[in-house]
Amino acid sequence: WLTSLKSSRRARKCAPNSALGQRLFGETILGLTQGSVSDLLARPKPWHKLSLKGREPFVRMQLWLNDPNNVEKLMDMKRMEKKAYMKRRHSSVSDSQSCESSSAGIDYSQGASPQPQHQLKKPRVVLAPEEKEALKRAYQQKPYPSPKTIEELATQLNLKTSTVINWFHNYRSRIRRELFIEEIQAGSQSQAGSSDSPSARSSRAAHSSEGDSCDGVDAEGPPEGKPSGPEADEYSNATTKSQGGPAESAFEAGEEALQGARSSEKAEPFQAESLEDTDDEGRLRAPRQSSPPASQRPGEALETLPNSATEGDASTSAASTSVLTGESSYKSKESSEKISSVPSTSSTPAAGSQKANSLQSLFGFSEAVSSRNTRDSSLRKKKAANLNNIIHRLEKAASREEAVEWEF
């Protein structure tokens, strides 16, 4: 399996379609769309932060990975689909009329003509960079704006109120996840540090010397900053927890999940409470091969947190009236997202690295990181690190695997 994946990774350079894609994997195995899979892989949350529903894809993933034949099966499926597609395409070329009529059938299936369908379909709102900047500034001032503020923002930016509300929801949520990733990185770096891999060393160096990866989030300023609302608790909790041990990502916890799952009732496959490795709060205990905890760098997460705690009470009007004209010290995420490097998969020694590469190939990663795009590069590195971690654990889990009795 590993060999085949490895070779497929090489092949992918020439033929990108030879690797399993997120779409196929997601839709076939996880029951998720491509975008969700991408999100899941790029921004895994700490296991203890995941709801039962949130854990499900990871458990599915692990169960699926436990059978090496599954990869081949899926590859076969992909090949067959491609063949079928080519066949269809070939036949449609020779009979373009039927193709046209069939596609027309699809177009008209929901309406009398394509025109009304277009009208019915709500166009996707795309916020202009200035609008995003303004919203971020508003977030800086007040992560939880009042309805009045939202109203004012919407008016000023000429947006729908619901759009502003959605934006704040999404932004808070995504900021939070960025911080989770930060925790995970801190944990995995500590872990890697214990093995003293060169990549880990370089990553630590990068981390400490150029701000830290939270910059990707924080550099844009206080927004993601410690919010004055419930998020503040989230932050402090997360930080506190990570001081007791590295924040365990969903990937990292896959092994424990499976063990817990095996020991749990069939009827309740996702009962987190039944996981043997969870503590009273339902979160997972530190891994057995636990590494030096994130607390090696105590308070780091807090240090990177913006200082909005002191400005959390910025007045509503301040938030709403300054968004358009107000000067801001914060840099745009796009321009300032310089996340520190993380252990590179290619240089990660021994355990799991082969599988890591394989899984990277599975999802189409390239370990050749382009230096022209730091943001992209750091994201890829993050993913590589995360995957490396889970692969290592999955490998361990698989080595002592028994028949899985779960059904989904």
Next chain:
DNA sequence: TTTCAGTCAATATA
């Protein structure tokens, strides 16, 4: 009612 987690799906990007 508000917030959040999780997800979809359109669109952008590589």
Next chain:
DNA sequence: TATATTGACTGAAA
């Protein structure tokens, strides 16, 4: 074409 991003939506929890 595959992957990443992001506005919008749903259902659950507080």
